[in-house]
Amino acid sequence: MSTGVSGGAAADVVVVGAGIVGAACARALARAGTRVTVLDRGAAASATSAHGEGNLLVSDKGPGPELDLALVSLRRWTVLAGELADELGPRFPSVEHEPKGGLVVVASEPGLAGLRELAAGQRAAGVEAVEVTGEQARELEPDLAPGVLGGVHYPQDAQVQPVVATEALLASARRAGAVVRTGVEVTGGLRGADGRLVGVTTSAGDLAAGAVVVAAGPWSGEVARRLGAWVPVRPRRGTVLVTTPMSQRVHHKVYDGDYFAATQSAGAELQTSAVVESTRGGTVLIGSSREQVGFDDRPRAEVLAHMARRAVAVFPFLAQTNVMRSYLGFRPYMPDHLPVIGADPELPGLWFATGHEGAGVGLAPATGDLVAAALLGADPAVDPRPYAADRPTLSALRPDVSDAQAAQVTCASGTTEKAHEGVRP
Incomplete structure (x- = not known):
C-alpha cells in the first residue's frame, strides 16, 4: 500500500508518542533489529516528559508490581546512563544521572x-x-x-534530566535505524481483512505496520479511541x-x-x-x-x-x-495505579505502554524492555502479567459498547468496517 509517512515505507512497529516511555520502547525495539517509526503530534519530549522532575524512585512505592518494575528499571538506568554517554559521545548533553x-x-x-x-x-x-x-x-x-x-x-533513589534523557533515547533509537516523525498526528487505524490493526492513518498520510504501540501518556485514552480501542487513562x-x-x-x-x-x-x-x-x-x-x-x-x-x-x-x-x-x-493516571504494558485484549496488533502517572521516567527502561520482549518473543526481565491490559482491575471498568457507538476504521483494502469504540470514563 502507499503510505504518506516515513517516505512511504511500512514499519514493523509504529510507536505513538515521543516522550520518555515511547523513546524507551523505540530504542529497545530498534536495537533488536525492528523497523520502528515514532510519531508525535508535537515535538519530542515536549509534553509530560518535559514537565516533571526526572525522578527514579523506589521510596514512593509499596511492595508489589510497581515496585518490582521500579527496581529492575533503576538498575537499568545505572547501566543505561553510561551506555548512552558512550554511544552518543561528549557532544551530546549528559542525561545527568545522579x-x-x-x-x-x-x-x-x-x-x-x-x-x-x-x-x-x-x-x-x-x-x-x-x-x-x-x-x-x-x-x-x-x-x-x-x-x-x-x-x-x-x-537507591536517583534522578535524570528528563528532556535530555528522552532525546538521548531517541537519538540512540535513530542510530539503530528508527525514524522519528514529529508534527504528525494519529487520526485513526488501518484494519486488515481479518480485523487486525495493520497501521495508522495520520495527518501526513497512512502508515502500515505490523504492530502499533500507544505510548501517548495522558493522551493515550484518546489515541486508543481513535484506533477503535479503550484504555482507562486519565x-x-x-x-x-x-x-x-x-x-x-x-x-x-x-x-x-x-x-x-x-x-x-x-x-x-x-x-x-x-x-x-x-x-x-x-x-x-x-x-x-x-x-x-x-x-x-x-x-x-x-x-x-x-x-x-x-x-x-x-x-x-x-x-x-x-x-x-x-x-x-x-x-497518565490509571485507576489501579499500575501502568498498562502489553497487548490490547480485543484488537490484535495494538499494544500499550502507558499509565505510569508520575513514575514514567523511572519506569521507562523496564517498560521498553517488556514491550520489546513481548513483541519479539523474548524472555521478560519481570513478570508482565500484573501490567496486562486485560487484568481484572481494568476488565471490571471496561464499558459495554453498542453498535451505535462503533467507530469507523479504515481497512487496508480501502473499504471501511465497524470497530467497537471505547467510551472514555
Whole structure:
C-alpha cells in the first residue's frame, strides 16, 4: 500500500508518542533489529516528559508490581546512563544521572510508625531503606525543620534530566535505524481483512505496520479511541515551583510522609505534599500537587500556596527564597495505579505502554524492555502479567459498547468496517 509517512515505507512497529516511555520502547525495539517509526503530534519530549522532575524512585512505592518494575528499571538506568554517554559521545548533553538518594521525613509519632511499617515491607522486597532519627536526618540535611522527628533514607533513589534523557533515547533509537516523525498526528487505524490493526492513518498520510504501540501518556485514552480501542487513562495534573538559583542547601530528594499516600490516592480533589530537591543549575524544585481537572492548564494560585506552605514546613529557609517560575503538566493516571504494558485484549496488533502517572521516567527502561520482549518473543526481565491490559482491575471498568457507538476504521483494502469504540470514563 502507499503510505504518506516515513517516505512511504511500512514499519514493523509504529510507536505513538515521543516522550520518555515511547523513546524507551523505540530504542529497545530498534536495537533488536525492528523497523520502528515514532510519531508525535508535537515535538519530542515536549509534553509530560518535559514537565516533571526526572525522578527514579523506589521510596514512593509499596511492595508489589510497581515496585518490582521500579527496581529492575533503576538498575537499568545505572547501566543505561553510561551506555548512552558512550554511544552518543561528549557532544551530546549528559542525561545527568545522579544517585542522590531520597529522604522521607515526618514530624509526628503516628507518621513515624506508618513510615516504619512501609519501609519494612519495602526492605523485604529488596529496597535499601535505612531508618534515621531526627538528629541523623539533620546530619543528612542540616536545614531541616527542628520539628522533624525522624524518617527513612533511601540510598537507591536517583534522578535524570528528563528532556535530555528522552532525546538521548531517541537519538540512540535513530542510530539503530528508527525514524522519528514529529508534527504528525494519529487520526485513526488501518484494519486488515481479518480485523487486525495493520497501521495508522495520520495527518501526513497512512502508515502500515505490523504492530502499533500507544505510548501517548495522558493522551493515550484518546489515541486508543481513535484506533477503535479503550484504555482507562486519565490526565492527572501536577505543578512544580522553581526557585531562583542558590548555593546548594538541599542534598537529597526530600519529601514528607504524606507523599506516598498522595501517589496512591484515587481522589480527584487537590492533594499536596512537600517534595523538595536541588538541581545542578542551583535551583530548587518544589512539589508536589495532584488533581484531576481534565486537561485544564490554567494555573491556580491556591495550589502554589499549598505547595509553598508544605515545603516551608520541611525547610524553613525556603520562606526567604524567591520563586522565579512554576510549571504544570499532565500525568497518565490509571485507576489501579499500575501502568498498562502489553497487548490490547480485543484488537490484535495494538499494544500499550502507558499509565505510569508520575513514575514514567523511572519506569521507562523496564517498560521498553517488556514491550520489546513481548513483541519479539523474548524472555521478560519481570513478570508482565500484573501490567496486562486485560487484568481484572481494568476488565471490571471496561464499558459495554453498542453498535451505535462503533467507530469507523479504515481497512487496508480501502473499504471501511465497524470497530467497537471505547467510551472514555
